[in-house]
Amino acid sequence: MTAQKIIACGDDAYRLIPSDNHQRHSIAEALRSSDVWDEVVVGRESVTVQYDPCETPPEVARTHILSAMDQADLAQQEIGSSITLRMRIDEKSAPELAACAKANGLPVDAFLDRITRSDLIVDMLGFAPGFAYVSGVDDTLAGQRLEHPRQLTHAGSVGFIQGFLGIYALDGPGGWPVIGRISERLFDKTSQDPVLLAPGTRIKLEVSQ
Structure with a gap:
């Protein structure tokens, strides 16, 4: 090598x-x-x-x-562990999903299919405790940060910009369009390893309503 x-x-x-x-x-x-x-x-x-x-x-x-x-x-390519995460896409959990799909000229189902079929891997953690930068997203899908960032983005929210997902482990401010919310708990302060996602972890997303 x-x-x-x-x-x-x-x-x-x-x-x-x-x-x-x-x-x-x-x-x-x-x-x-x-x-x-x-x-x-x-x-x-x-x-x-x-x-x-x-x-x-x-x-x-x-x-x-x-x-x-x-x-x-x-x-x-034994890069790390793998995990399946359930992503809710109801209107409250995915406020920008429809807009992101429309911006790419796709129905919501087709947009999500392109996301979930991507080879997703946690690139690194940063910005906020447990915030996961996830690479491997189909880079033909366009997406930009919000013009006006949110004061509060809920824990579990899945943000999308071109080429990446951003998964919020904790409540906090955020500037990524949110296309879903993870059902699993991503941060547990009582655990020996409080952050569920680590760099190198491969992710499979399963969409739920």
Whole structure:
């Protein structure tokens, strides 16, 4: 396995840019199996690792990177776990669904079919606790952020912009058009892992009324 680029970031970090963007999570999993790294962070187009140069010289760190990349089983794309989520699409749960479908010249059912047939994967978490950026959405579907963001977007809401879904784990402000709401609980503060979705998780959406 090879990365398109391995870039030194100062004297204690490297940034890896894979030749295939979908390989980021597989590479990160392989890297995390080593105790060399202080931190492994998956970004939109890269993986960044940080290490202690007093314990691991840069050339040794680079060797560990190459070894980890060789170990990652990209052929099988074992990127992470998978989960099926139920998405409600009643008017209250999906206030912009009809408008998004109309903007793409599609009936609602056809628009949703294109969404649910997409190869959905949690790209990363950010913006707010547990907010999942989900990539893989059919990029022929157009969608833009709301002109006037909401003060309150309910937990479980599924936002849509071109190429992405944004899944809100908690109530909060939001600027994505909402096309549905997840029935499952996405954040549970009493759980050892309070956030249900993690980077690399593959998602299958099932639509319910």
